[in-house]
Amino acid sequence: MDRAHVFHSWSAQAQIDPLVVVGGEGPRFRDETGKIWLDFSSQLTNVNLGHQHPRLIKAIKDQADRLCTIAPYHANEARSEAARLIAEAAPGDLNKVFFTSGGAEAIENAIRIARHHTGRHKVLSMYRSYHGATAGAITLTGDPRRWGGEPGMGGVVKFWGPYPYRSAFHANSAREECERAISHLADVIMMEGAHTVAAIVLETVVGGNGILVPPDGYLEGVRQICDRHGIVMIADEVMTGFGRCGEWFAVDRWSVVPDLMTFAKGVNCGYVPLGGVVISDRVATTFENRAFPGGLTYSGHPLACAAAVACINVYKDEGLIEHAAHLGADVIGPSLRRIMARHPSVGEVRGLGVFWAIELVRNRETREPLVPYNASGPANFPMTELMNACKARGLWPFMHFNRLHVVPPINIPVDDVQEGLAIIDEALDVADQYVKQ
Secondary structure, three states: OHHHHOOOOOOOHHHOOOOOEEEEEEOEEEEOOOOEEEEOOHHHHOOOOOEOOHHHHHHHHHHHHHOOOOOOOOOOHHHHHHHHHHHHHOOOOEEEEEEEOOHHHHHHHHHHHHHHHHOOOEEEEEOOOOOOOOHHHHHHOOOHHHHHHOOOOOOEEEEOOOOHHHOOOOOOOHHHHHHHHHHHHHHHHHHHOHHHEEEEEEEOOEOOOOOEOOOOOHHHHHHHHHHHHOOEEEEEOOOOOOOOOOOOOHHHHHOOOOOEEEEOHHHOOOOOOOEEEEEEHHHHHHHOOOOOOOOOOOOOOHHHHHHHHHHHHHHHHOOHHHHHHHHHHHHHHHHHHHHHHHOOOEEEEEEEOOEEEEEEEEEOOOOEEOOOOOOOHHHHHHHHHHHHHHHHOOEEOEEEOOEEEEOOOOOOOHHHHHHHHHHHHHHHHHHHOOOOO
């Protein structure tokens, strides 16, 4: 039935053979043959509490018994409580929530809010970024997934963000990378005309394009540039929010408060689709007596919001933000550094919390990637082999380009983390065969 009727995303339909999944529990899911998989992808880095968490399921069932759906122009208890909890977790004066059905819609509406707030039209976004697949969000995206959607939304300008391992600025240290990246951004704004720029949108920690943790001082520098020119700072926390980086939101690590912050994924683990924009008081005031020109039929859907309320309370009650920080600092980070020492194919490991990347190379000195950028077909064979080696051992991996990401659920027990990392350690023998001495 799937092959006959389902049209899959990002795929050549005749070349895929989807795994049939029939159940799951915690950090594992089960296919139709009965095989159990350790989910080191959290599906799309969204199942932060794993599969079939009982409190989320109960919340959805209880809400369905009370009220399944209601239009967004009404007030509803589930929606209001979800908004309160999200605002409570968000930094600074981010106190209002506009709900969407997912991350891409959140980005679209954040851009619309910024443009109407400033009266300007240009939006700056990074190369090596991903913001979603809707028309505006894919234009903002800075990787090859954008190409098929071009020409896209007007007014979008790209800039290079920090990536010390493959510096666009020929930097020799994290500090130098930070200074040069900030200087580059300031130059782009100067050449574009600061008075024309409505917003700078960036993933706080770049996710699918490499889990690029910005050097200390970078986000503070972006905040200062935005303040200097009256530009709205939009932090895309769709992937990094709700504990993934060992903080409620990744911006908390640097004590930076954006003007708008998008979220989705971890807000309720995708049990029912939900996303949104958290809006600062200063920006929200713009629309006190002027209508915001946007809306969605399923904005703040009661079933999704009930799941969010339950999810956020689980994070609190089970100390999962702290658990994620512990896993990153004391388990995943040290283990990956030991793995790097054993495998010459590992060029760098980096990350925070339960959000890590292993960058694979053919030569550590030259940093030649294990496979070319945006490789496919035979050129991508080494990564395909590595993926198959992980799957043969019961691990479901997350891979992109020349990287293997370590992104299991944030509530995963330490023993399960260690089991998954041991599998990766074994599987990397495959990648080592392609190393040039």
